[in-house]
Amino acid sequence: MSKKTAAPKDAPHKARRQRLPADERREQIIDGAVAFFARVGLEGKTRDLAKDLGITQSLLFNYFETKDALIEAVYAQVYIDRLSPDWPVLLADRSVPLRSRLLAFYSDYSKLIFEYEWMRIFMFSGLAGAELNRRYLEHMHKMILHPLLEEVRAASSQGIMPDMEDLWNLHGGIVYIGIRQHIYRMPCPENPGPAIERTVDRFLQAFSVPLS
Incomplete structure (x- = not known):
């Protein structure tokens, strides 16, 4: 009678791939x-x-x-699934001072974008010439920046009118905090709130918008 040879304990075996819904x-x-x-x-x-x-x-x-x-x-x-449909409503609520609306929006938005994946994919997409960046920025222009431009113009106490480039400069300055952290790997504040607040205040003061 032949003797069955047992496989060595350390013999390699192929792991089964887990079946998922x-x-x-x-x-x-x-x-x-x-x-x-x-x-x-x-x-x-x-x-x-x-x-x-x-x-x-x-x-x-x-x-x-x-x-x-x-x-x-x-x-x-x-990108798209993380954007809150409440943001345009928040930014257009003139019962709240514009400064408070801006700080509330950028507090939420910075939590969304100051992430490794968001920043890195956005930068790689731009370098690769992919359409993702253009579509996202067009969406942001329509959903956030264009309505915000109207709010800043309405709140200006001396009729100093910003243009869209001014809004992009504000937005880009805040986004750059995350770029420094995740792209350039430079030290950044653990709490970006004070830096965002200073950026918003400088912007509003440039167009004579009351801070309270």
Whole structure:
């Protein structure tokens, strides 16, 4: 009678891939893609992403037919889905001083964008010439900056009228705090609130908008 030989205890074995519900697997892929593209840029290869996720590239393409479709899902999760529909209402509420409205908005917005993934993907997208940045900035122009321009003009006590470039300078100055931290890796304040407050106050004073 032949003797069955036992496999060595240290023999390699192939781990089984965990089966997940389709919606959960899709979210896992998007979450992984956000971290992956933030680390390596939008030029990163889907086969490397699949390897990071512990899945096959063919499984990844079962959920996203193309890399562009996957990047669209990343764009939606990191940028569009995080924008609050309440912000335009907040900024247009003239029963509240404009300074308070601006500080409330930029307090919320800075928590959204002062993140590694947001900053890195935004910078990589711009360098790659992708459409994500243009679409996002157009959305911000329509949703936030254009209505805000009207509010600043209405609040100016001496009729000093800002233009859209002035609003972009305000917005860009605040965003730059996050760029310093996540792109340039420079020391930044743990609490950006005072820096945002000073930036907003300088902007309002330049156009004779009361601070209270």
